[in-house]
Amino acid sequence: MSSREKILSAIRSLTLEAKVLPEIPNFSNSGDLVERFTQAISGNKGEVLSKGEFEEWFSAAGFSKVISLSAQFSELATLSLPEDPHALKTLEVAILEGQFGVAENGAIWLEDTQLGLRALPFATEHLVIVLDRNLLEDTMHQGYEKIAATHSGFGLFLAGPSKTADIEQSLVIGAQGAKSLRVVLV
Amino acid sequence: MTHPESAAEFLKDSQKAKWHDETLWFVRDKRDKVSKGIPEWEQLRELASSIKDNVLANLADYLEEFERNATKNGIIVHWATDSEAHNKLVLEILQKQDCTAVVKSKSILTEECHLNSYLEKHSVEVVDTDLGERIVQFLKQPPSHIVLPAIHLKKGEISELFHEKLHTEKGNEDPTYLTQAARVHLREKFFAAKVAITGVNFGIAETGEFVVCTNEGNADMGVHLAQVHIACMGIEKILPRRKDLGVFLRLLARSATGQPITNYNSHFRNPSPGKEIHIILVDNGRTAQLAREKFRNSLKCIRCGACMNTCPIYRRSGGFSYNSTVPGPIGSILSPGLDLKKHSSLPFASTLCGSCTDVCPVKINIHEQLYEWRQEVTKTQGDFAKGLSMKLANGIFKSPLAYKISGSLMRNALKSLPNSLIYHPLNIWGKNRNLPDAPKESFQQWYRKNRS
Numbered sequence: 205m206s207s208r209e210k211i212l213s214a215i216r217s218l219t220l221e222a223k224v225l226p227e228i229p230n231f232s233n234s235g236d237l238v239e240r241f242t243q244a245i246s247g248n249k250g251e252v253l254s255k256g257e258f259e260e261w262f263s264a265a266g267f268s269k270v271i272s273l274s275a276q277f278s279e280l281a282t283l284s285l286p287e288d289p290h291a292l293k294t295l296e297v298a299i300l301e302g303q304f305g306v307a308e309n310g311a312i313w314l315e316d317t318q319l320g321l322r323a324l325p326f327a328t329e330h331l332v333i334v335l336d337r338n339l340l341e342d343t344m345h346q347g348y349e350k351i352a353a354t355h356s357g358f359g360l361f362l363a364g365p366s367k368t369a370d371i372e373q374s375l376v377i378g379a380q381g382a383k384s385l386r387v388v389l390v
Numbered sequence: 391m392t393h394p395e396s397a398a399e400f401l402k403d404s405q406k407a408k409w410h411d412e413t414l415w416f417v418r419d420k421r422d423k424v425s426k427g428i429p430e431w432e433q434l435r436e437l438a439s440s441i442k443d444n445v446l447a448n449l450a451d452y453l454e455e456f457e458r459n460a461t462k463n464g465i466i467v468h469w470a471t472d473s474e475a476h477n478k479l480v481l482e483i484l485q486k487q488d489c490t491a492v493v494k495s496k497s498i499l500t501e502e503c504h505l506n507s508y509l510e511k512h513s514v515e516v517v518d519t520d521l522g523e524r525i526v527q528f529l530k531q532p533p534s535h536i537v538l539p540a541i542h543l544k545k546g547e548i549s550e551l552f553h554e555k556l557h558t559e560k561g562n563e564d565p566t567y568l569t570q571a572a573r574v575h576l577r578e579k580f581f582a583a584k585v586a587i588t589g590v591n592f593g594i595a596e597t598g599e600f601v602v603c604t605n606e607g608n609a610d611m612g613v614h615l616a617q618v619h620i621a622c623m624g625i626e627k628i629l630p631r632r633k634d635l636g637v638f639l640r641l642l643a644r645s646a647t648g649q650p651i652t653n654y655n656s657h658f659r660n661p662s663p664g665k666e667i668h669i670i671l672v673d674n675g676r677t678a679q680l681a682r683e684k685f686r687n688s689l690k691c692i693r694c695g696a697c698m699n700t701c702p703i704y705r706r707s708g709g710f711s712y713n714s715t716v717p718g719p720i721g722s723i724l725s726p727g728l729d730l731k732k733h734s735s736l737p738f739a740s741t742l743c744g745s746c747t748d749v750c751p752v753k754i755n756i757h758e759q760l761y762e763w764r765q766e767v768t769k770t771q772g773d774f775a776k777g778l779s780m781k782l783a784n785g786i787f788k789s790p791l792a793y794k795i796s797g798s799l800m801r802n803a804l805k806s807l808p809n810s811l812i813y814h815p816l817n818i819w820g821k822n823r824n825l826p827d828a829p830k831e832s833f834q835q836w837y838r839k840n841r842s
């Protein structure tokens with residue numbers, strides 16, 4: 205008997221009482237979506253910026269290796285998307301467009317179409333996500349409602365920069381992935 | 391060594407033990423605060439618990455549905471009855487790729503299977519890429535906590551270790567500095583690895599996708615740079631529908647560390663063009679646990695670690711004292727199912743205060759199952775259980791402090807609780823500091839429920 209058959213028949217040999225799969229109520233919270241989203245992102249150690257604030261930060265920093273997949277900021281790119289993700293090793297900034305955000309926790313949904321390369325939001329040193337302020341959902345339930353039927357080859361709820369507290373529980377931003385997250389609400 | 395003996399070892403460094411206790415309590419406290427911000431918190435726990443009940447009642451069907459959909463998406467599905475079969479499958483995939491160095495993100499399942507030592511025996515270098523896991527790997531230790539693998543270490547020890555392994559400045563204990571050094575080291579490994587291994591938080595039957603959650607982004611750094619992704623998943627990790635993730639992702643990080651969500655929640659449905667995703671569905675004792683009616687719902691566990699952070703015994707005895715891959719209250723009901731003789735002292739490593747049950751996001755009746763395991767141990771190893779009882783009696787009456795603190799608790803308990811509760815090795819925890827004070831409320835709840 206194969207491992208597969210062994211496992212499945214071991215389970216099927218048991219008499220297991222039937223249990224109903226519950227429906228999930230459409231929970232919603234009160235409060236202004238933009239305000240809650242902004243608070244959540246800063247709690248996750250990211251930052252929410254206006255278009256102007258972002259442009260100011262960007263030009264002051266003077267980056268030389270920038271990939272932008274955002275139509276609104278395409279002129280900021282200095283590099284085009286490579287074919288091999290290993291070429292992202294020294295990338296300074298990636299600018300992406302988020303599909304929608306979730307107010308309760310700051311999570312932003314991205315899929316292959318927004319990412320170009322799946323490694324992009326992780327390998328880059330700084331990550332910028334451009335998000336339409338009208339595309340905020342209340343909780344994760346509405347978030348999943350929205351993507352219920354889409355086939356995402358790779359999809360990601362991203363809520364902040366790479367972080368760790370593995371050394372004596374001291375929070376450090378910039379573990380293995382992106383060292384910062386800036387969300388530009390437009 | 392039994393749990394009380396190892397716990398006594400841990401308590402020898404009293405300063406560190408105190409720090410450990412307080413730090414985990416702090417994490418528990420963050421969990422309380424953030425959960426209070428969600429009005430429907432209790433409803434979510436109830437939902438999560440019922441969804442998992444449904445999963446366990448239909449596990450074979452869901453596994454087949456998952457396999458069917460994942461295969462349709464181009465994911466290669468494997469099955470492993472035990473750790474040996476699992477390890478062999480991983481090695482075969484690596485050998486096919488001529489891969490001799492692999493990066494691995496946090497996976498308690500691969501710890502359970504002792505994958506690292508198996509691969510190393512076959513000349514494959516394994517690099518654990520979660521910072522805490524890398525630290526304990528350097529020390530040739532297992533993780534001492536399922537969410538906070540290096541919680542038993544102080545920054546001075548990590549600084550010394552990194553000085554030796556990563557050539558950081560001697561004496562520099564700054565966590566930011568040390569983390570940056572690890573970042574540079576690990577990024578080299580990510581960019582060089584052909585194959586990346588991850589665990590799985592949730593597998594979705596309806597879509598055939600699976601979800602991996604991290605804060606560091608290390609799982610994604612590994613898999614998106616590698617040619618081949620191997621995901622190792624316990625068969626109980628299935629959820630029926632994509633929308634069930636809404637419930638579980640709202641609970642997981644809040645319960646684990648008190649944050650509203652992990653920063654990276656990656657959904658893998660099909661491989662990138664030209665790449666491969668393998669998923670290994672592992673039993674390793676899970677179907678046996680499913681067959682034990684009293685212990686079945688321990689399989690609902692989503693490995694958030696909340697029961698450890700809140701447990702007065704775990705906080706004061708350290709993860710290693712359990713000598714089990716999953717330590718703490720949940721480990722103490724999972725591990726006896728794998729090897730009752732080896733883990734027979736674990737069901738006694740509890741005050742049965744019920745705090746674990748109170749915080750568990752999937753509402754596992756942990757403390758009741760601990761009680762049930764005590765009955766099993768007593769049945770099969772009467773003398774051993776008696777030995778533990780003696781330790782308790784000695785300690786309680788010899789240590790005035792322990793007696794005072796636990797006095798009223800014990801007085802009530804002596805009147806109306808079963809022997810196995812009275813005879814727990816309290817003396818060990820009372821050894822050099824007081825007994826648990828916080829879970830008063832939960833104890834009362836438990837007491838009320840069980841008095842009759």
Ligand code: SF4
Nearest residue numbers: 691692694695697750
């Ligand atoms: S038993 Fe419950 S509280 Fe403990 S790790 Fe599992 S899910 Fe978390």
